[in-house]
Amino acid sequence: MQSLTNRSKIVSNKTMTWSERIYLPAILAGLKITLVHFFKKKVTLQYPEQTKDHGPYFRGRHVLKRDDQGRENCTACGLCALSCPAEAITMIAAERKPGEEHLFREEKYAIEYEINMLRCIFCGFCEEACPKDAIYLTEMIPTADYTRKKFVYTKDMLLEGIEPKDRIDISKRRKGIREGAM
Ligand code: SF4
Numbered sequence: 001m002q003s004l005t006n007r008s009k010i011v012s013n014k015t016m017t018w019s020e021r022i023y024l025p026a027i028l029a030g031l032k033i034t035l036v037h038f039f040k041k042k043v044t045l046q047y048p049e050q051t052k053d054h055g056p057y058f059r060g061r062h063v064l065k066r067d068d069q070g071r072e073n074c075t076a077c078g079l080c081a082l083s084c085p086a087e088a089i090t091m092i093a094a095e096r097k098p099g100e101e102h103l104f105r106e107e108k109y110a111i112e113y114e115i116n117m118l119r120c121i122f123c124g125f126c127e128e129a130c131p132k133d134a135i136y137l138t139e140m141i142p143t144a145d146y147t148r149k150k151f152v153y154t155k156d157m158l159l160e161g162i163e164p165k166d167r168i169d170i171s172k173r174r175k176g177i178r179e180g181a182m
């Protein structure tokens, strides 16, 4: 019968030799391939300790900016969340109280702001949509982790100038907001 692709192979039924039966040639051939690759230049990187060099237009994890007086730029207008095609951004708005002018630039601010990095496709639409120059995508890559929860970046993780040790337990803060609102 004529083959359509010429890729069919005739299976050999010849009796295996002694060395073939103990798989020695196959094992040695495999070890040879391993040895050859062992001394070649590695193409893999030890992420997250090592990262690749990126082009100048690379879009990585976000940062929430402050103005030159250290006040938060974000006014919780929600335009970034609206423009996000992945629905990765959520926020809770709050009103600035008297005496908080040194903390927040506008009368309204985001008391909570979250980005789900597992949803984000790093398109940069949020940065484009923001009228307050509050959100930017940086060259940083979201760090590797083992649980989904760790990829929901809270405001304390996004806002510039907050050290990890100073981050507030967000579940407690949210509880406070809801109790305060009731
Ligand atoms: S980069 Fe794109 S997908 Fe990610 S949060 Fe911003 S708008 Fe959404």
Ligand code: SF4
Pocket: 073, 074, 075, 076, 077, 078, 079, 080, 081, 091, 110, 129, 130, 131, 132, 133, 134, 135
């Ligand atoms: S980051 Fe910008 S667009 Fe998003 S809520 Fe804040 S001010 Fe509005």
